[in-house]
Amino acid sequence: MARIYYYTVHERIWHWVQAAAIMLLMWTGLEIHHPQTWSLLGFQTATTLHNLLGFALIVNALLGLLYHVFTEEILQYVPQHKDFFDMAWKQAAYYLSGIFRGEPHPIEKDPDNKLNPLQKVTYLLILNLLLPAQLVTGLLIWGAQRWPQLTERLGGLVLLGTVHTLAAWGFAAFFLLHIYLATIGHTPLANIKAMLVGWEEQHHGAHKHASEAPRRRYGLSQVGRVEAPRTSTSQGDE
């Protein structure tokens, strides 16, 4: 089975720090909002951890942004195809019905086009709208006693708290959908394994890229690298 290198170490660290931080932020946020119902850590610890994780997420998001801009990987998120809507529709039809009939994925993934149109739109919204809204409102709520005038000018704690909570529910919804979609590769753990180790095993279409030169810029020289099929079949169904 051939395998292709998709995710650099930086991308994987950015992704998993973000995932871990958001999961813990959701939990500690629940404890802060409903301390009577959710009280594993206790209100004080949950609040301190929530603030620390919020700052960690801000740093991670800024580093991730720099990485994606300088490596030009940010272009992966920008819808480009002229038949974008057609492809988006095909992908939606696959998620809604094709997948349950065992049809193949309508859009073949490759290292220069890792994301299908629906992923591009979703990740663009999550990273450029939801995440900034969550981080900025969180920062302003944290700073309400430090810079009360700024908080007031931007709508006060009631508005900021409402936006912060709504954005958190947005993340919860994304999270459920994202985990479900992460499991629909050729095996339930195939995509998750790829996001952990960088390499993705390809069932078909992989050889198309075998002769293409991997990208050379900014430490991405490994991305797109293809390892030829192994001779022994030690991977069970693969």
Ligand code: HEM
């Ligand atoms: C709420 C926290 C999370 C956020 C904001 C998030 C965000 C993202 C983003 C932006 C990508 C695209 C990365 C790229 O292709 O360059 C991605 C991919 C991926 N994520 Fe997450 N993720 C989160 C949590 C998780 C969790 C908990 C899992 C696994 C259980 C997971 C599994 C994956 C996998 C397998 C991919 C690659 C396949 C794909 O693009 O769907 N993520 N995630």
